[in-house]
Amino acid sequence: MREASTPDDRPDRWEELVTAALLGTDRRAPVGGAPGREAPVALLDAAAMAAVRRRAGLRPAPAARRVEPAAEDARPALPEAAARRLALLLADRPGTGGGRRGTSPDLMELLPQWLATANAHGYAAPPQTLPALLDAARGRTDLRPAALAFAGPRALWLARLNPDWRFALRAAPGGGAALPDLQDTGEVQRLWQEGLFAERVALLGAVRADRPAVARELLEATWATERAEDRLMFLDSLRTGLSAEDEPFLERALSDRSRNVRSTAAELLSALPDSALAARMAVRAAACVALDRTLETPTIAVEAPLECDPRMERDGVVAKPPTGRGERSWWLGQLMEAAPLGTWPGRLGGRTPEEIVTLPVADGWQGELHAAWCRAAVRQRDATWSRALLGAPSALEAGGPGAVSLADRAKLLSVLDTRERAEWVAGFIATHGLSEAFQLLGVCAVPWAAPLGRAVVDALDIARDAGSYPWSFSGVMGLAERCLDPAEAARLEGLLAVPDEREDASPGAGGYWAEAFQRLMTTLRLRAAMAGELDVS
Incomplete structure (x- = not known):
């Protein structure tokens, strides 16, 4: 009882x-x-x-399933010195106070570079560092790709146990689910037909990178039954390995019910200069732009479209312009950026791209025309037109002959190879200084090539000698700490002394510059030590 x-x-x-x-x-x-x-x-x-009773009591409940052990990480262990360095980098926290940073390196800003180098060597993260690594990635989205790649499968195992780290599952392909062997046709088909959306996106991306035609066939098989937002995401995967073989499928997608799907299909087709859509756009754009030889100086005449007809809309032209933008200029810009750049030398008197961008443009259309050509050069990855629109880096006008903004120039530079990109930015800095160069420096490969590194250090030295306001160069100095080749550290020793301040210099500027150059040199030497700790081969 x-x-x-x-x-x-x-x-x-x-x-x-x-x-x-x-x-x-x-x-x-x-x-x-x-x-x-x-x-x-x-x-x-x-x-x-x-x-005491409340704290000690436990209601009876069904026994929980035992947690499965984490998957093994077969990658080689991190060298001991590098493991100690990682612990220091993860323990560092950005200062909360204002004012000067002193001469100590900002370790958290070096963590992305350390992770990239560790991943390049193929090392596995020490298990005891995973919680701190996941916490750092949770607070900084820019760290996540490299941090999760370094953390490996154990990070996903931990993320399933701690809600604070669930972002790792969202960031991992397929929510962290393992993909089947891509050669196993049956399993690939089963996951594509039955998998969750995230799993299907990951699968399509993996197959596209391995066998583009097979990925396109998967997509075609279920295209009619997919939701519009899913079709848009799946279609975006075709950017990888895009080729003329994708044209028939993309041409059919131009008739999709979703405007966003149609626009994406049109953008992909316009990146194929030999596609039928590109040819249609070339005809439309050529009807708007011609060479007026009646004037003393040959001039480009522009007649923007009078309407956006249904055929234009089917080919991806958006009829309604953004607020504050004129309809005709909006339509013209879309036609010009979608037309193959090879259209224009023949249309404009056999001139080269360099000659075309220097031609005057009538009735104030130059900015619109050149901006559209910039977008076309980036979309079509055309280095010749990118060089023409960038112009010579030593030109007196910082804007160049065609690029209308720093953002345009940065995008055009991304089309060039890393060496040419660095040399162009170095020439730009030598002529125009650093005040407009920050965004351009951001597209240059790290570590900066020697000519670019020398140009940045020389420009900083000139700014110091000129008595410039020191705080305005803190962004470039921080970028130099992360991007300069560590071999440049020796060149900085002559810049560490506090110079005599000019009467018109900012108060305390000399001390700031000496401190900043000291921190830069210390950071470069630390980066060299970090690289040595990781390279033990």
Whole structure:
């Protein structure tokens, strides 16, 4: 027979004690208190006993399934010195105060570069560093790809156990699910037909990188039954390995119900200069742009489209312009950026791209025309037109003959190879200084090539000697700490002394510059040491 519960075992015992405490023991005597004791003391004793019961008690529940062990990481272990360095990098936290940073390197800003180097060597993360590594990646989205690649399968195992790290599952292909052997046709088909959306996206991307035609066939097989937002995401995977073989499928996608799908299909087709869509756009764009030879100087004449007809819309031209933008200029820009750049030498008198971008353009259309050519050069990855639109880096006008903004120039530079990109930016800095170069430096390969590194250091030295306001160069100095070749450290020793301040210099500028150059040199030497710790071959 089940024994009757005592008063102290009742579920509502805690609520009675709370009520007695709120009302006061002179109005509500505590239940179950020891006889003969003062009521307040009895209440506290009873509350202490009830609190222990509440903390120690555990309701019966079905046994949970034992957690499966983490997958093994077969990559080689990190060298001991590099493991110690990683622990230091992860323990560093950005300062919360303002003012000068001093001469100490910013370790957290070196972590992305350290991770990239460690991944290049193929090392596995030490298990004890995974929690700190995941915490760092949670706080900085820019760290996530490299951090998760370095952390490996154990990070995903941990992320399934800790809600704070669930971002790792979202960032991993297929939510961290393992993909089948891509040569196993049956398993690939099963996952494509039955998998979750994230798994299907990951599968399509992996197959596309390995066998582009097979990925396209998977997509074609289920295209008619996919949701519009899913079709858009799947279509984006065709950017990898895009070729003329994709044209028939993309041409059919131009008739899709979704405007976003149609626009994406048109963009992909316009990146294929020999596609039928590119030819149609060439005809339309050529009808808008011609060479006017009646003037003393040959001039480009522009007649923007008068309407956006249904055939243009099918080919990806968006009819409604953004707020504040004229319809005709909006339509013209879309036609020009989608037309093959090979259209223009023949259309404009056999001139080269360099000659075309220097031609005057009538009626104020030059900015619109050149901006569209910039977008076309980036989309079609055309280095010749990119060079023409960038112009000579030593040109007196920082904007060049065609690029209308720093963002345009940065995008055009991304089309060039790394060596040419660095040399162009070095020439730009030598002529125009650093005030407009920050965005251009961001597209240059790290570590910076020697000519670019020398140009940056020389420009900083010139700014110091000129008594320039020191804080305005802090962004470039921070970028130099991360991007300069560590071999440049020796060149900085002559810049560490505090110079005599000019009368027109900013107060304290000399001390700041000496401190900044000292920090730069220290950081470069630290980066060299980090690289040596990782390269033990």
